[in-house]
Amino acid sequence: MEPFVFFGGKGGVGKTTVSCAYARKCAEAGVDTLVVSTDPAHSVSDVFDQQFGDVPEPVDGVDGLDALEIDPEDEVTAHLDDIRNRLSDQVSAAMVNEINKQLEMAHQTPGAYESALFDRFVEVMKQSDPYDRVVFDTAPTGSTLRLLGLPEFLEDWVDRLMHKRRQSIDLFEKAAIGNNEPRRVMDGDPVLARLQERKEFFEFAGGALRNDAAFFLVLNPDQLSVNETDRAIGDMAEQGLPVRGLVANKLTPAPDDEENGRGARYLRDRIETEAERLDQVRESLDAPLLAEIETRTREVKGDLLGEVADELAVDTDVEAPTFVAGSAGD
Ligand SMILES: Nc1ncnc2c1ncn2[C@@H]1O[C@H](COP(=O)(O)OP(=O)(O)OP(=O)(O)O)[C@@H](O)[C@H]1O
Numbered sequence: 657m658e659p660f661v662f663f664g665g666k667g668g669v670g671k672t673t674v675s676c677a678y679a680r681k682c683a684e685a686g687v688d689t690l691v692v693s694t695d696p697a698h699s700v701s702d703v704f705d706q707q708f709g710d711v712p713e714p715v716d717g718v719d720g721l722d723a724l725e726i727d728p729e730d731e732v733t734a735h736l737d738d739i740r741n742r743l744s745d746q747v748s749a750a751m752v753n754e755i756n757k758q759l760e761m762a763h764q765t766p767g768a769y770e771s772a773l774f775d776r777f778v779e780v781m782k783q784s785d786p787y788d789r790v791v792f793d794t795a796p797t798g799s800t801l802r803l804l805g806l807p808e809f810l811e812d813w814v815d816r817l818m819h820k821r822r823q824s825i826d827l828f829e830k831a832a833i834g835n836n837e838p839r840r841v842m843d844g845d846p847v848l849a850r851l852q853e854r855k856e857f858f859e860f861a862g863g864a865l866r867n868d869a870a871f872f873l874v875l876n877p878d879q880l881s882v883n884e885t886d887r888a889i890g891d892m893a894e895q896g897l898p899v900r901g902l903v904a905n906k907l908t909p910a911p912d913d914e915e916n917g918r919g920a921r922y923l924r925d926r927i928e929t930e931a932e933r934l935d936q937v938r939e940s941l942d943a944p945l946l947a948e949i950e951t952r953t954r955e956v957k958g959d960l961l962g963e964v965a966d967e968l969a970v971d972t973d974v975e976a977p978t979f980v981a982g983s984a985g986d
């Protein structure tokens with residue numbers, strides 16, 4: 657089992673619940689674990705009834721488990737601020753205004769959100785040394801994963817940009833008259849360094865996700881959720897990232913045999929429909945159904961989380977991380 661584990665799925669299916677249950681299960685099996693949430697609703701804090709933030713903190717009452725809650729909105733702002741700062745160093749004052757306007761617009765695009773989160777995921781993966789296992793309560797979506805195709809694409813592009821940049825610096829060096837310092841020098845050129853850094857960043861991300869990560873999808877036993885899961889499995893496979901297994905959550909519990917009132921009949925009908933959906937999952941989806949978790953009568957936290965963890969037949973074995981943290985792009 658790889659050090660990085662992702663639980664994806666449609667809104668509300670139970671990603672956060674299942675991630676926390678799994679993380680707790682790992683910790684109880686003696687695997688030092690960090691659970692990472694990107695939920696603006698701070699659900700991990702809810703599940704453990706404890707406030708978490710931007711730095712990992714130990715979860716009370718669960719030895720060997722830390723939690724980290726990333727705020728996506730803060731990430732986008734930080735991400736764009738970073739771009740702004742880097743650019744402002746390199747362009748004229750007149751350009752800074754224009755850049756600010758463009759960045760404001762970039763803030764509104766859906767891609768900005770995903771790409772900022774993706775960057776943060778990768779940062780967490782790079783700094784995961786103290787842990788045997790990092791559980792992410794959201795999997796990157798198809799469009800985020802397309803970023804992984806970038807290193808190969810970037811390779812060529814970066815090489816060409818670097819070549820142009822070197823030519824331009826060379827001209828600046830030649831144009832420097834007498835003892836004047838040229839305005840640009842090759843050594844430590846910030847643009848070249850930044851391009852190289854981004855290339856290595858995506859290379860690291862691709863390597864970590866392909867070699868050191870396992871992806872699971874959470875679904876509910878209804879048609880929409882099954883269809884969506886089928887599509888997600890296809891999207892992931894296209895990026896060379898197979899889905900390891902599926903977790904069906906919120907299954908209707910069975911009434912006792914002797915019960916035969918309206919409620920019991922409703923539950924039996926409902927169970928029959930769900931069984932058909934799950935058969936469909938087993939027969940036609942390209943990933944094994946690993947666990948089936950029943951709906952509880954209240955939100956899953958505290959002791960209930962332990963119960964759900966027991967129903968979660970997803971392996972907690974861990975292999976030592978094969979990457980060297982901080983080796984790329986830092
Ligand atoms: N097996 C279950 N029994 C009862 N309630 C559940 C179960 N699984 C999840 N829930 C509840 O359903 C709600 C949604 O679950 P959760 O937050 O885990 O979903 P999510 O996929 O992370 O949602 P989002 O997409 O909004 O992040 C929560 O209130 C949670 O407590």
Ligand SMILES: [Mg+2]
Pocket residue numbers: 671672673695699793
């Ligand atoms: Mg969630």
